[in-house]
Amino acid sequence: MDIAIVSAHELTPDTPAIARELARGHRVTMYTRCNAQGAAIEHVPAGPDVELSESDLLPYIPDFSAGLRQRWRKSRPDIIHAYSWTSGLAAIAGSEGLGVPVTQTFHTHHDDSRPAPVRRLECAIGRRARAVIAACADEESELIRMGVPRRNISVVPQGIDVESFHRQGPACPRGDRPRLLHVGHVGAASAVSALMSVPDAELVIAGGDGSAVERLRSLAADRGVADRVEALGTVPHDSMPQLMRSADLVLSLSPSVPNGTAALEAMACGVPVIASAAGAHLDAVVDGVTGFLTRPDRPLEVAQRIRRLLGDATLRTAIGYAAADRARSRYSLERISMELLRVYEKTCA
DSSP: OOEEEEEOOOOOOOHHHHHHHHTTSSSSEEEEOOOOOOOTEEEEEOOOOSOOHHHGGGGGHHHHHHHHHHHHHHHHOOOEEESHHHHHHHHHHHHHTTTEEEEEOOOOOOTTOOOOHHHHHHHHHHHHHEEEEEHHHHHHHHHHHHOOOOOGEEEOOOOOOOSSOSSSSSOOOOOOOOOOEEESTHHHHHHHHHHSSSSTTTEEEEOOOOOHHHHHHHHHHHHTTTGGGGEEOOOOOGGGHHHHHSSEEEOOOOOOSSSSSSHHHHHTTTTTTTEEEEEEEHHHOOTTTTTEEEEEOOHHHHHHHHHHHHEEEEEEEEHHHHHHHHHHHHHHHHHHHHHHHHHHHHHOO
């Protein structure tokens, strides 16, 4: 099968990883507007060669789609998989008249905070695409509310690299305090507030730009826990396994969870997770078995879960083993690529 992957934005780490898995038995080409390095990546120039927001990117989509059309007329793919709604616009326009089915992944939840014109475009793309891939059951429900026919939706979760994220391996240095790690700055305020009710534990926060880091540090000072909070800012993805393995617990408390990658990677490392009961977490985390689900805006509830796990080493160990087993068996890149191939084959039939 000749598979074309379209990303108008900068490629996220998971996209090339999935492409490499698919390429074990198929021809895969990734088309991106921004110049990127790597095998099977084709740069399609359109606008400035820098990452742009969706609104700034929109004027350059016609040029991007024209470049795709030119390439696909010379070498027609069997299936097109577009990531993000702007990529979907380009893929649909670029494949016009070629008879190539388009598969769409939106990557984000379609809530009311998105501008009305964007929501209308997403609805149109969702109905036009031959298949739409949802990362979790929650997103599937949103797509149905958008008007995407249920028969066109397939749930294929985000895959993780279980060869990098696993139980055994080096860990970052740490002190004697119990270590909590919150991945991402969104939702980290709840973790800072929860720390007030967890004496002696330390909280490390990975993610966020300079302004987000300063806001979290200011909040920690206001809560009287500044001496137990370390906000690292952006952490390279290849450093995350060591950081996760250094933690007793990983927190992921964002109220919006399109794919749940952070929680899944922590699970793969055998670290118990306390996650917000939202989005992809509802599928990934088996409450009380591979971690705990909690309301992210209830710091006392989060603190209660933290104290329970920190106070019971046997429970932490059992949950860690169960989490690692679930992550490896259900969310490996190998399994996710096989599920994507089944969607492609069904769409092309």
